[in-house]
Amino acid sequence: MTIPRILVLATGGTIAGAAESATRHDYRPGQITIEELLSRVKELGIPAQLTGRQIANIGSEDMSPAIWASLHAACDAAMNDPECDGIIITHGTDTAEETAFLLDLTLSTHKPVVLVGAMRPATAVGYDGLRNFANAMRVASDCEAAGRGVLVVMGDRVFAARDIRKNRTRGTDAFAGFPRDSVGLVTPSALEWFGAPWRSGEPARFPFRQQLPDVPVLYIHSGITPDYADRLITAETRGIVVCGVGEGNMPDSVRQRLVELAKPGLQVVRASRLGEGLVDREPEDDANGFIAARALSPAKARILLQMLIAAGQDDPAAIQCEFDRR
Numbered sequence: 352m353t354i355p356r357i358l359v360l361a362t363g364g365t366i367a368g369a370a371e372s373a374t375r376h377d378y379r380p381g382q383i384t385i386e387e388l389l390s391r392v393k394e395l396g397i398p399a400q401l402t403g404r405q406i407a408n409i410g411s412e413d414m415s416p417a418i419w420a421s422l423h424a425a426c427d428a429a430m431n432d433p434e435c436d437g438i439i440i441t442h443g444t445d446t447a448e449e450t451a452f453l454l455d456l457t458l459s460t461h462k463p464v465v466l467v468g469a470m471r472p473a474t475a476v477g478y479d480g481l482r483n484f485a486n487a488m489r490v491a492s493d494c495e496a497a498g499r500g501v502l503v504v505m506g507d508r509v510f511a512a513r514d515i516r517k518n519r520t521r522g523t524d525a526f527a528g529f530p531r532d533s534v535g536l537v538t539p540s541a542l543e544w545f546g547a548p549w550r551s552g553e554p555a556r557f558p559f560r561q562q563l564p565d566v567p568v569l570y571i572h573s574g575i576t577p578d579y580a581d582r583l584i585t586a587e588t589r590g591i592v593v594c595g596v597g598e599g600n601m602p603d604s605v606r607q608r609l610v611e612l613a614k615p616g617l618q619v620v621r622a623s624r625l626g627e628g629l630v631d632r633e634p635e636d637d638a639n640g641f642i643a644a645r646a647l648s649p650a651k652a653r654i655l656l657q658m659l660i661a662a663g664q665d666d667p668a669a670i671q672c673e674f675d676r677r
């Protein structure tokens with residue numbers, strides 16, 4: 352049996368969190384080091400060679416382009432290192448889906464890349480981090496995990512980066528996939544994939560860039576007026592994602608203001624504030640010059656739009672084709 356060689360890149364989050372007691376609700380993410388986590392993992396006796404590296408130790412609300420750059424560089428080097436079989440990234444659950452999606456767009460995943468987190472801190476009774484980590488090891492050791500893009504393991508399920516959404520603030524089953532649910536089921540001793548890898552041999556879709564264009568998100572709510580959009584847009588703004596009600600809807604007055612802004616070249620993407628928010632193109636999107644986010648959440652639609660604008664794409668029809676791609 353060959354022992355899988357896995358690089359573990361730690362960024363913090365609740366999986367590395369600590370509280371003053373095993374039962375307290377309040378705790379601080381990003382408190383224990385990768386060495387401490389790996390020494391607890393070692394006690395599980397799973398055959399694997401783990402090498403840890405601390406990239407950051409933060410709550411994932413503080414994830415930044417600079418940390419993304421370090422993480423991307425470490426993943427890229429590991430992808431080209433013949434001594435590495437797979438990568439695990441420990442991450443806070445609040446923004447894990449954004450980091451996973453960014454890496455999914457900018458890495459060629461010919462080796463497994465797996466993000467993992469926890470909903471309960473390392474000091475808590477019923478800490479889910481160790482089980483999730485053992486599951487992540489199972490996935491990162493499986494050659495069939497390659498060619499599925501970046502994966503996220505939470506609560507005995509494997510999700511694709513494009514689909515995963517955190518949809519609960521509490522509980523160990525806080526994640527869902529949309530429009531696909533999980534792409535696999537995992538325990539420390541078993542792994543079942545639903546279908547074959549769908550991205551084998553694909554190169555990275557975009558080069559990684561630390562500097563991305565300014566693209567704010569406009570949250571639509573009752574009583575919103577066009578000046579809310581004006582307040583978000585500066586001379587540097589190149590696009591805006593509308594976190595719309597229902598199927599990406601917004602009041603007429605706001606739509607009119609965005610039509611005026613879209614004409615000189617500001618890209619407008621309509622997404623939905625709903626957890627299962629599929630937003631398809633409407634006939635009026637053609638006339639308005641808008642783009643439909645399809646199944647992407649507003650946060651992920653923002654990342655994809657930033658990538659496309661940074662790559663020099665300024666044609667809404669071509670941008671729409673990229674949002675239509677799975």
Ligand code: SIN
Binds near residue numbers: 442468471
């Ligand atoms: C975080 O995202 O860093 C805190 C929440 C979590 O990891 O569950």
